[in-house]
Amino acid sequence: MAVLEKNTMLNLAENTVKAALRLGAAEAEAYVYDGQAVNIGVELGQISKTNRIIDRGIGVRLAANKAIGFAYTNIVNDQNAIETVVARALGAAKASKPDSDWNGLPQKKPYGATVGTFDEKIVALSPEDLVKVTSAMLDAAGGVDKRVFPIEGGVGSGCVSAAIANSSGVTGYDRGTIVECSLAALAKEGGAVTPICFEFNASRNYRLDPEWVGREAAKLAVSALRPKPVESKTAKVILTQFALQDLFAYTLMGAIKADSVQRNQSPFKGKIGEQVASENLTIYDDGLYPAGLRTSVFDGEGVPRQKTPIIEKGVLRNFIYDSYTANKESKESTGNASRAGYLSTPGIETTNFHIASGNKTTEQMFSEVGDGLIIYYLQGAHSSNPVSGEFSVVATPCWRIKDGEIAHSCRGVMLAGNIFDLLKNITVVGGNERQMGSMIAPWVIVENMRVIGK
16 A cells, blocks of 8 residues: 555645534544554564554544544545544534633644654565564574573564644644664573563664664673572662663653643642752753654644753753643643544653763763662553652662672562652763653663662
8 A cells, every 4th residue: 555645645634624614613623644564573582473554544633612522534535434534523522511721723833844754765665674684683682692582572664644734724744764673582591581681773764773682682681690689778770761761651751741730640730940850860852853763843733843841950841731731821832742643632742751961981880880780671660650759660680780890680679769759869860872762861870779679
């Protein structure tokens, strides 16, 4: 199936809005989505499956008497189907209660430019090309150590196009690509088996390094052999990007969303301008970050993406908004409306949550810790309390740092604490920045972390 052309998608969005207004909507928005992906799966050390996914559709959001209705369809080449989905959305609006806080769809604003978010080389990748990439990743892992056993992973490529139009004059089109590979591996020695160790590589351009992913996953697995227990104590720890992503996704990222603040579910409410973190910590939400995995021209309702300061040298500066929450406070949207393609109405999400890096090397950070832990992965972060910030997680695997060097892997380690206290205890920010999903971050050193051992 060929990719929908730009003009086709824009015309479809604009004609859907016209149909909605003709049928009685006071306001209307149409979001057209065209996504295509190829995935190669790995299970138990073997390439297990290849699949191609094509997902195309249109989501219609409209207002009638300040009541909102939404419907979607995956039939985009039939005018009757379009009018049917509009009628369903209008019926949903008429069946809903008016929302006194509804203040209209966003107005048109000029869009900025994105850099490094589309690559024709990715579009041209065939399943056979991705199988070769997968084989290279597996071969690299197998070449590290015979004790390594890849468990699962895969390689995938995708291309997504989106067009939006609304009755307030918004029209926009954007497209992007992504290619990624990942591998989870463990190591076996005698009757002992390590925890699963994971590594990945993802890019908006075709700059994939599957051999590195395979080698790193295997090296981590081997280094996790022969773990030793650690005593319960308060310690310095290095949190890698994986660990930070796990912790922040369920706590900090929710606390800066305007809807959480407005529902009194954020401990940051009323603290704009106050010191909420260490002076070493600066965080931006940057929807235009060059080649960022979450970079796009506009958000899920056609508002331009932007770079928003969240915390600057420990001081809370802003929350993130969509149009609805911004209107409730007579503010401007920060371009953080997000949607699951054409299947949902917009909700607030971070884009590229960027922790500004420092200049410390990994060796300097090990030396700074002296005697402590380095934490790669966490289990149980999803059970963190997003309102209070309390967390209790399993660090598996993790490694002991002694005399400024990695001494051995550890077993039976838990971390407990409060994420908002943790922010104040970040003493060193490294220079080894990389992106994990919606987060761009280096390693950080946290003091006074409560470590529970066996």
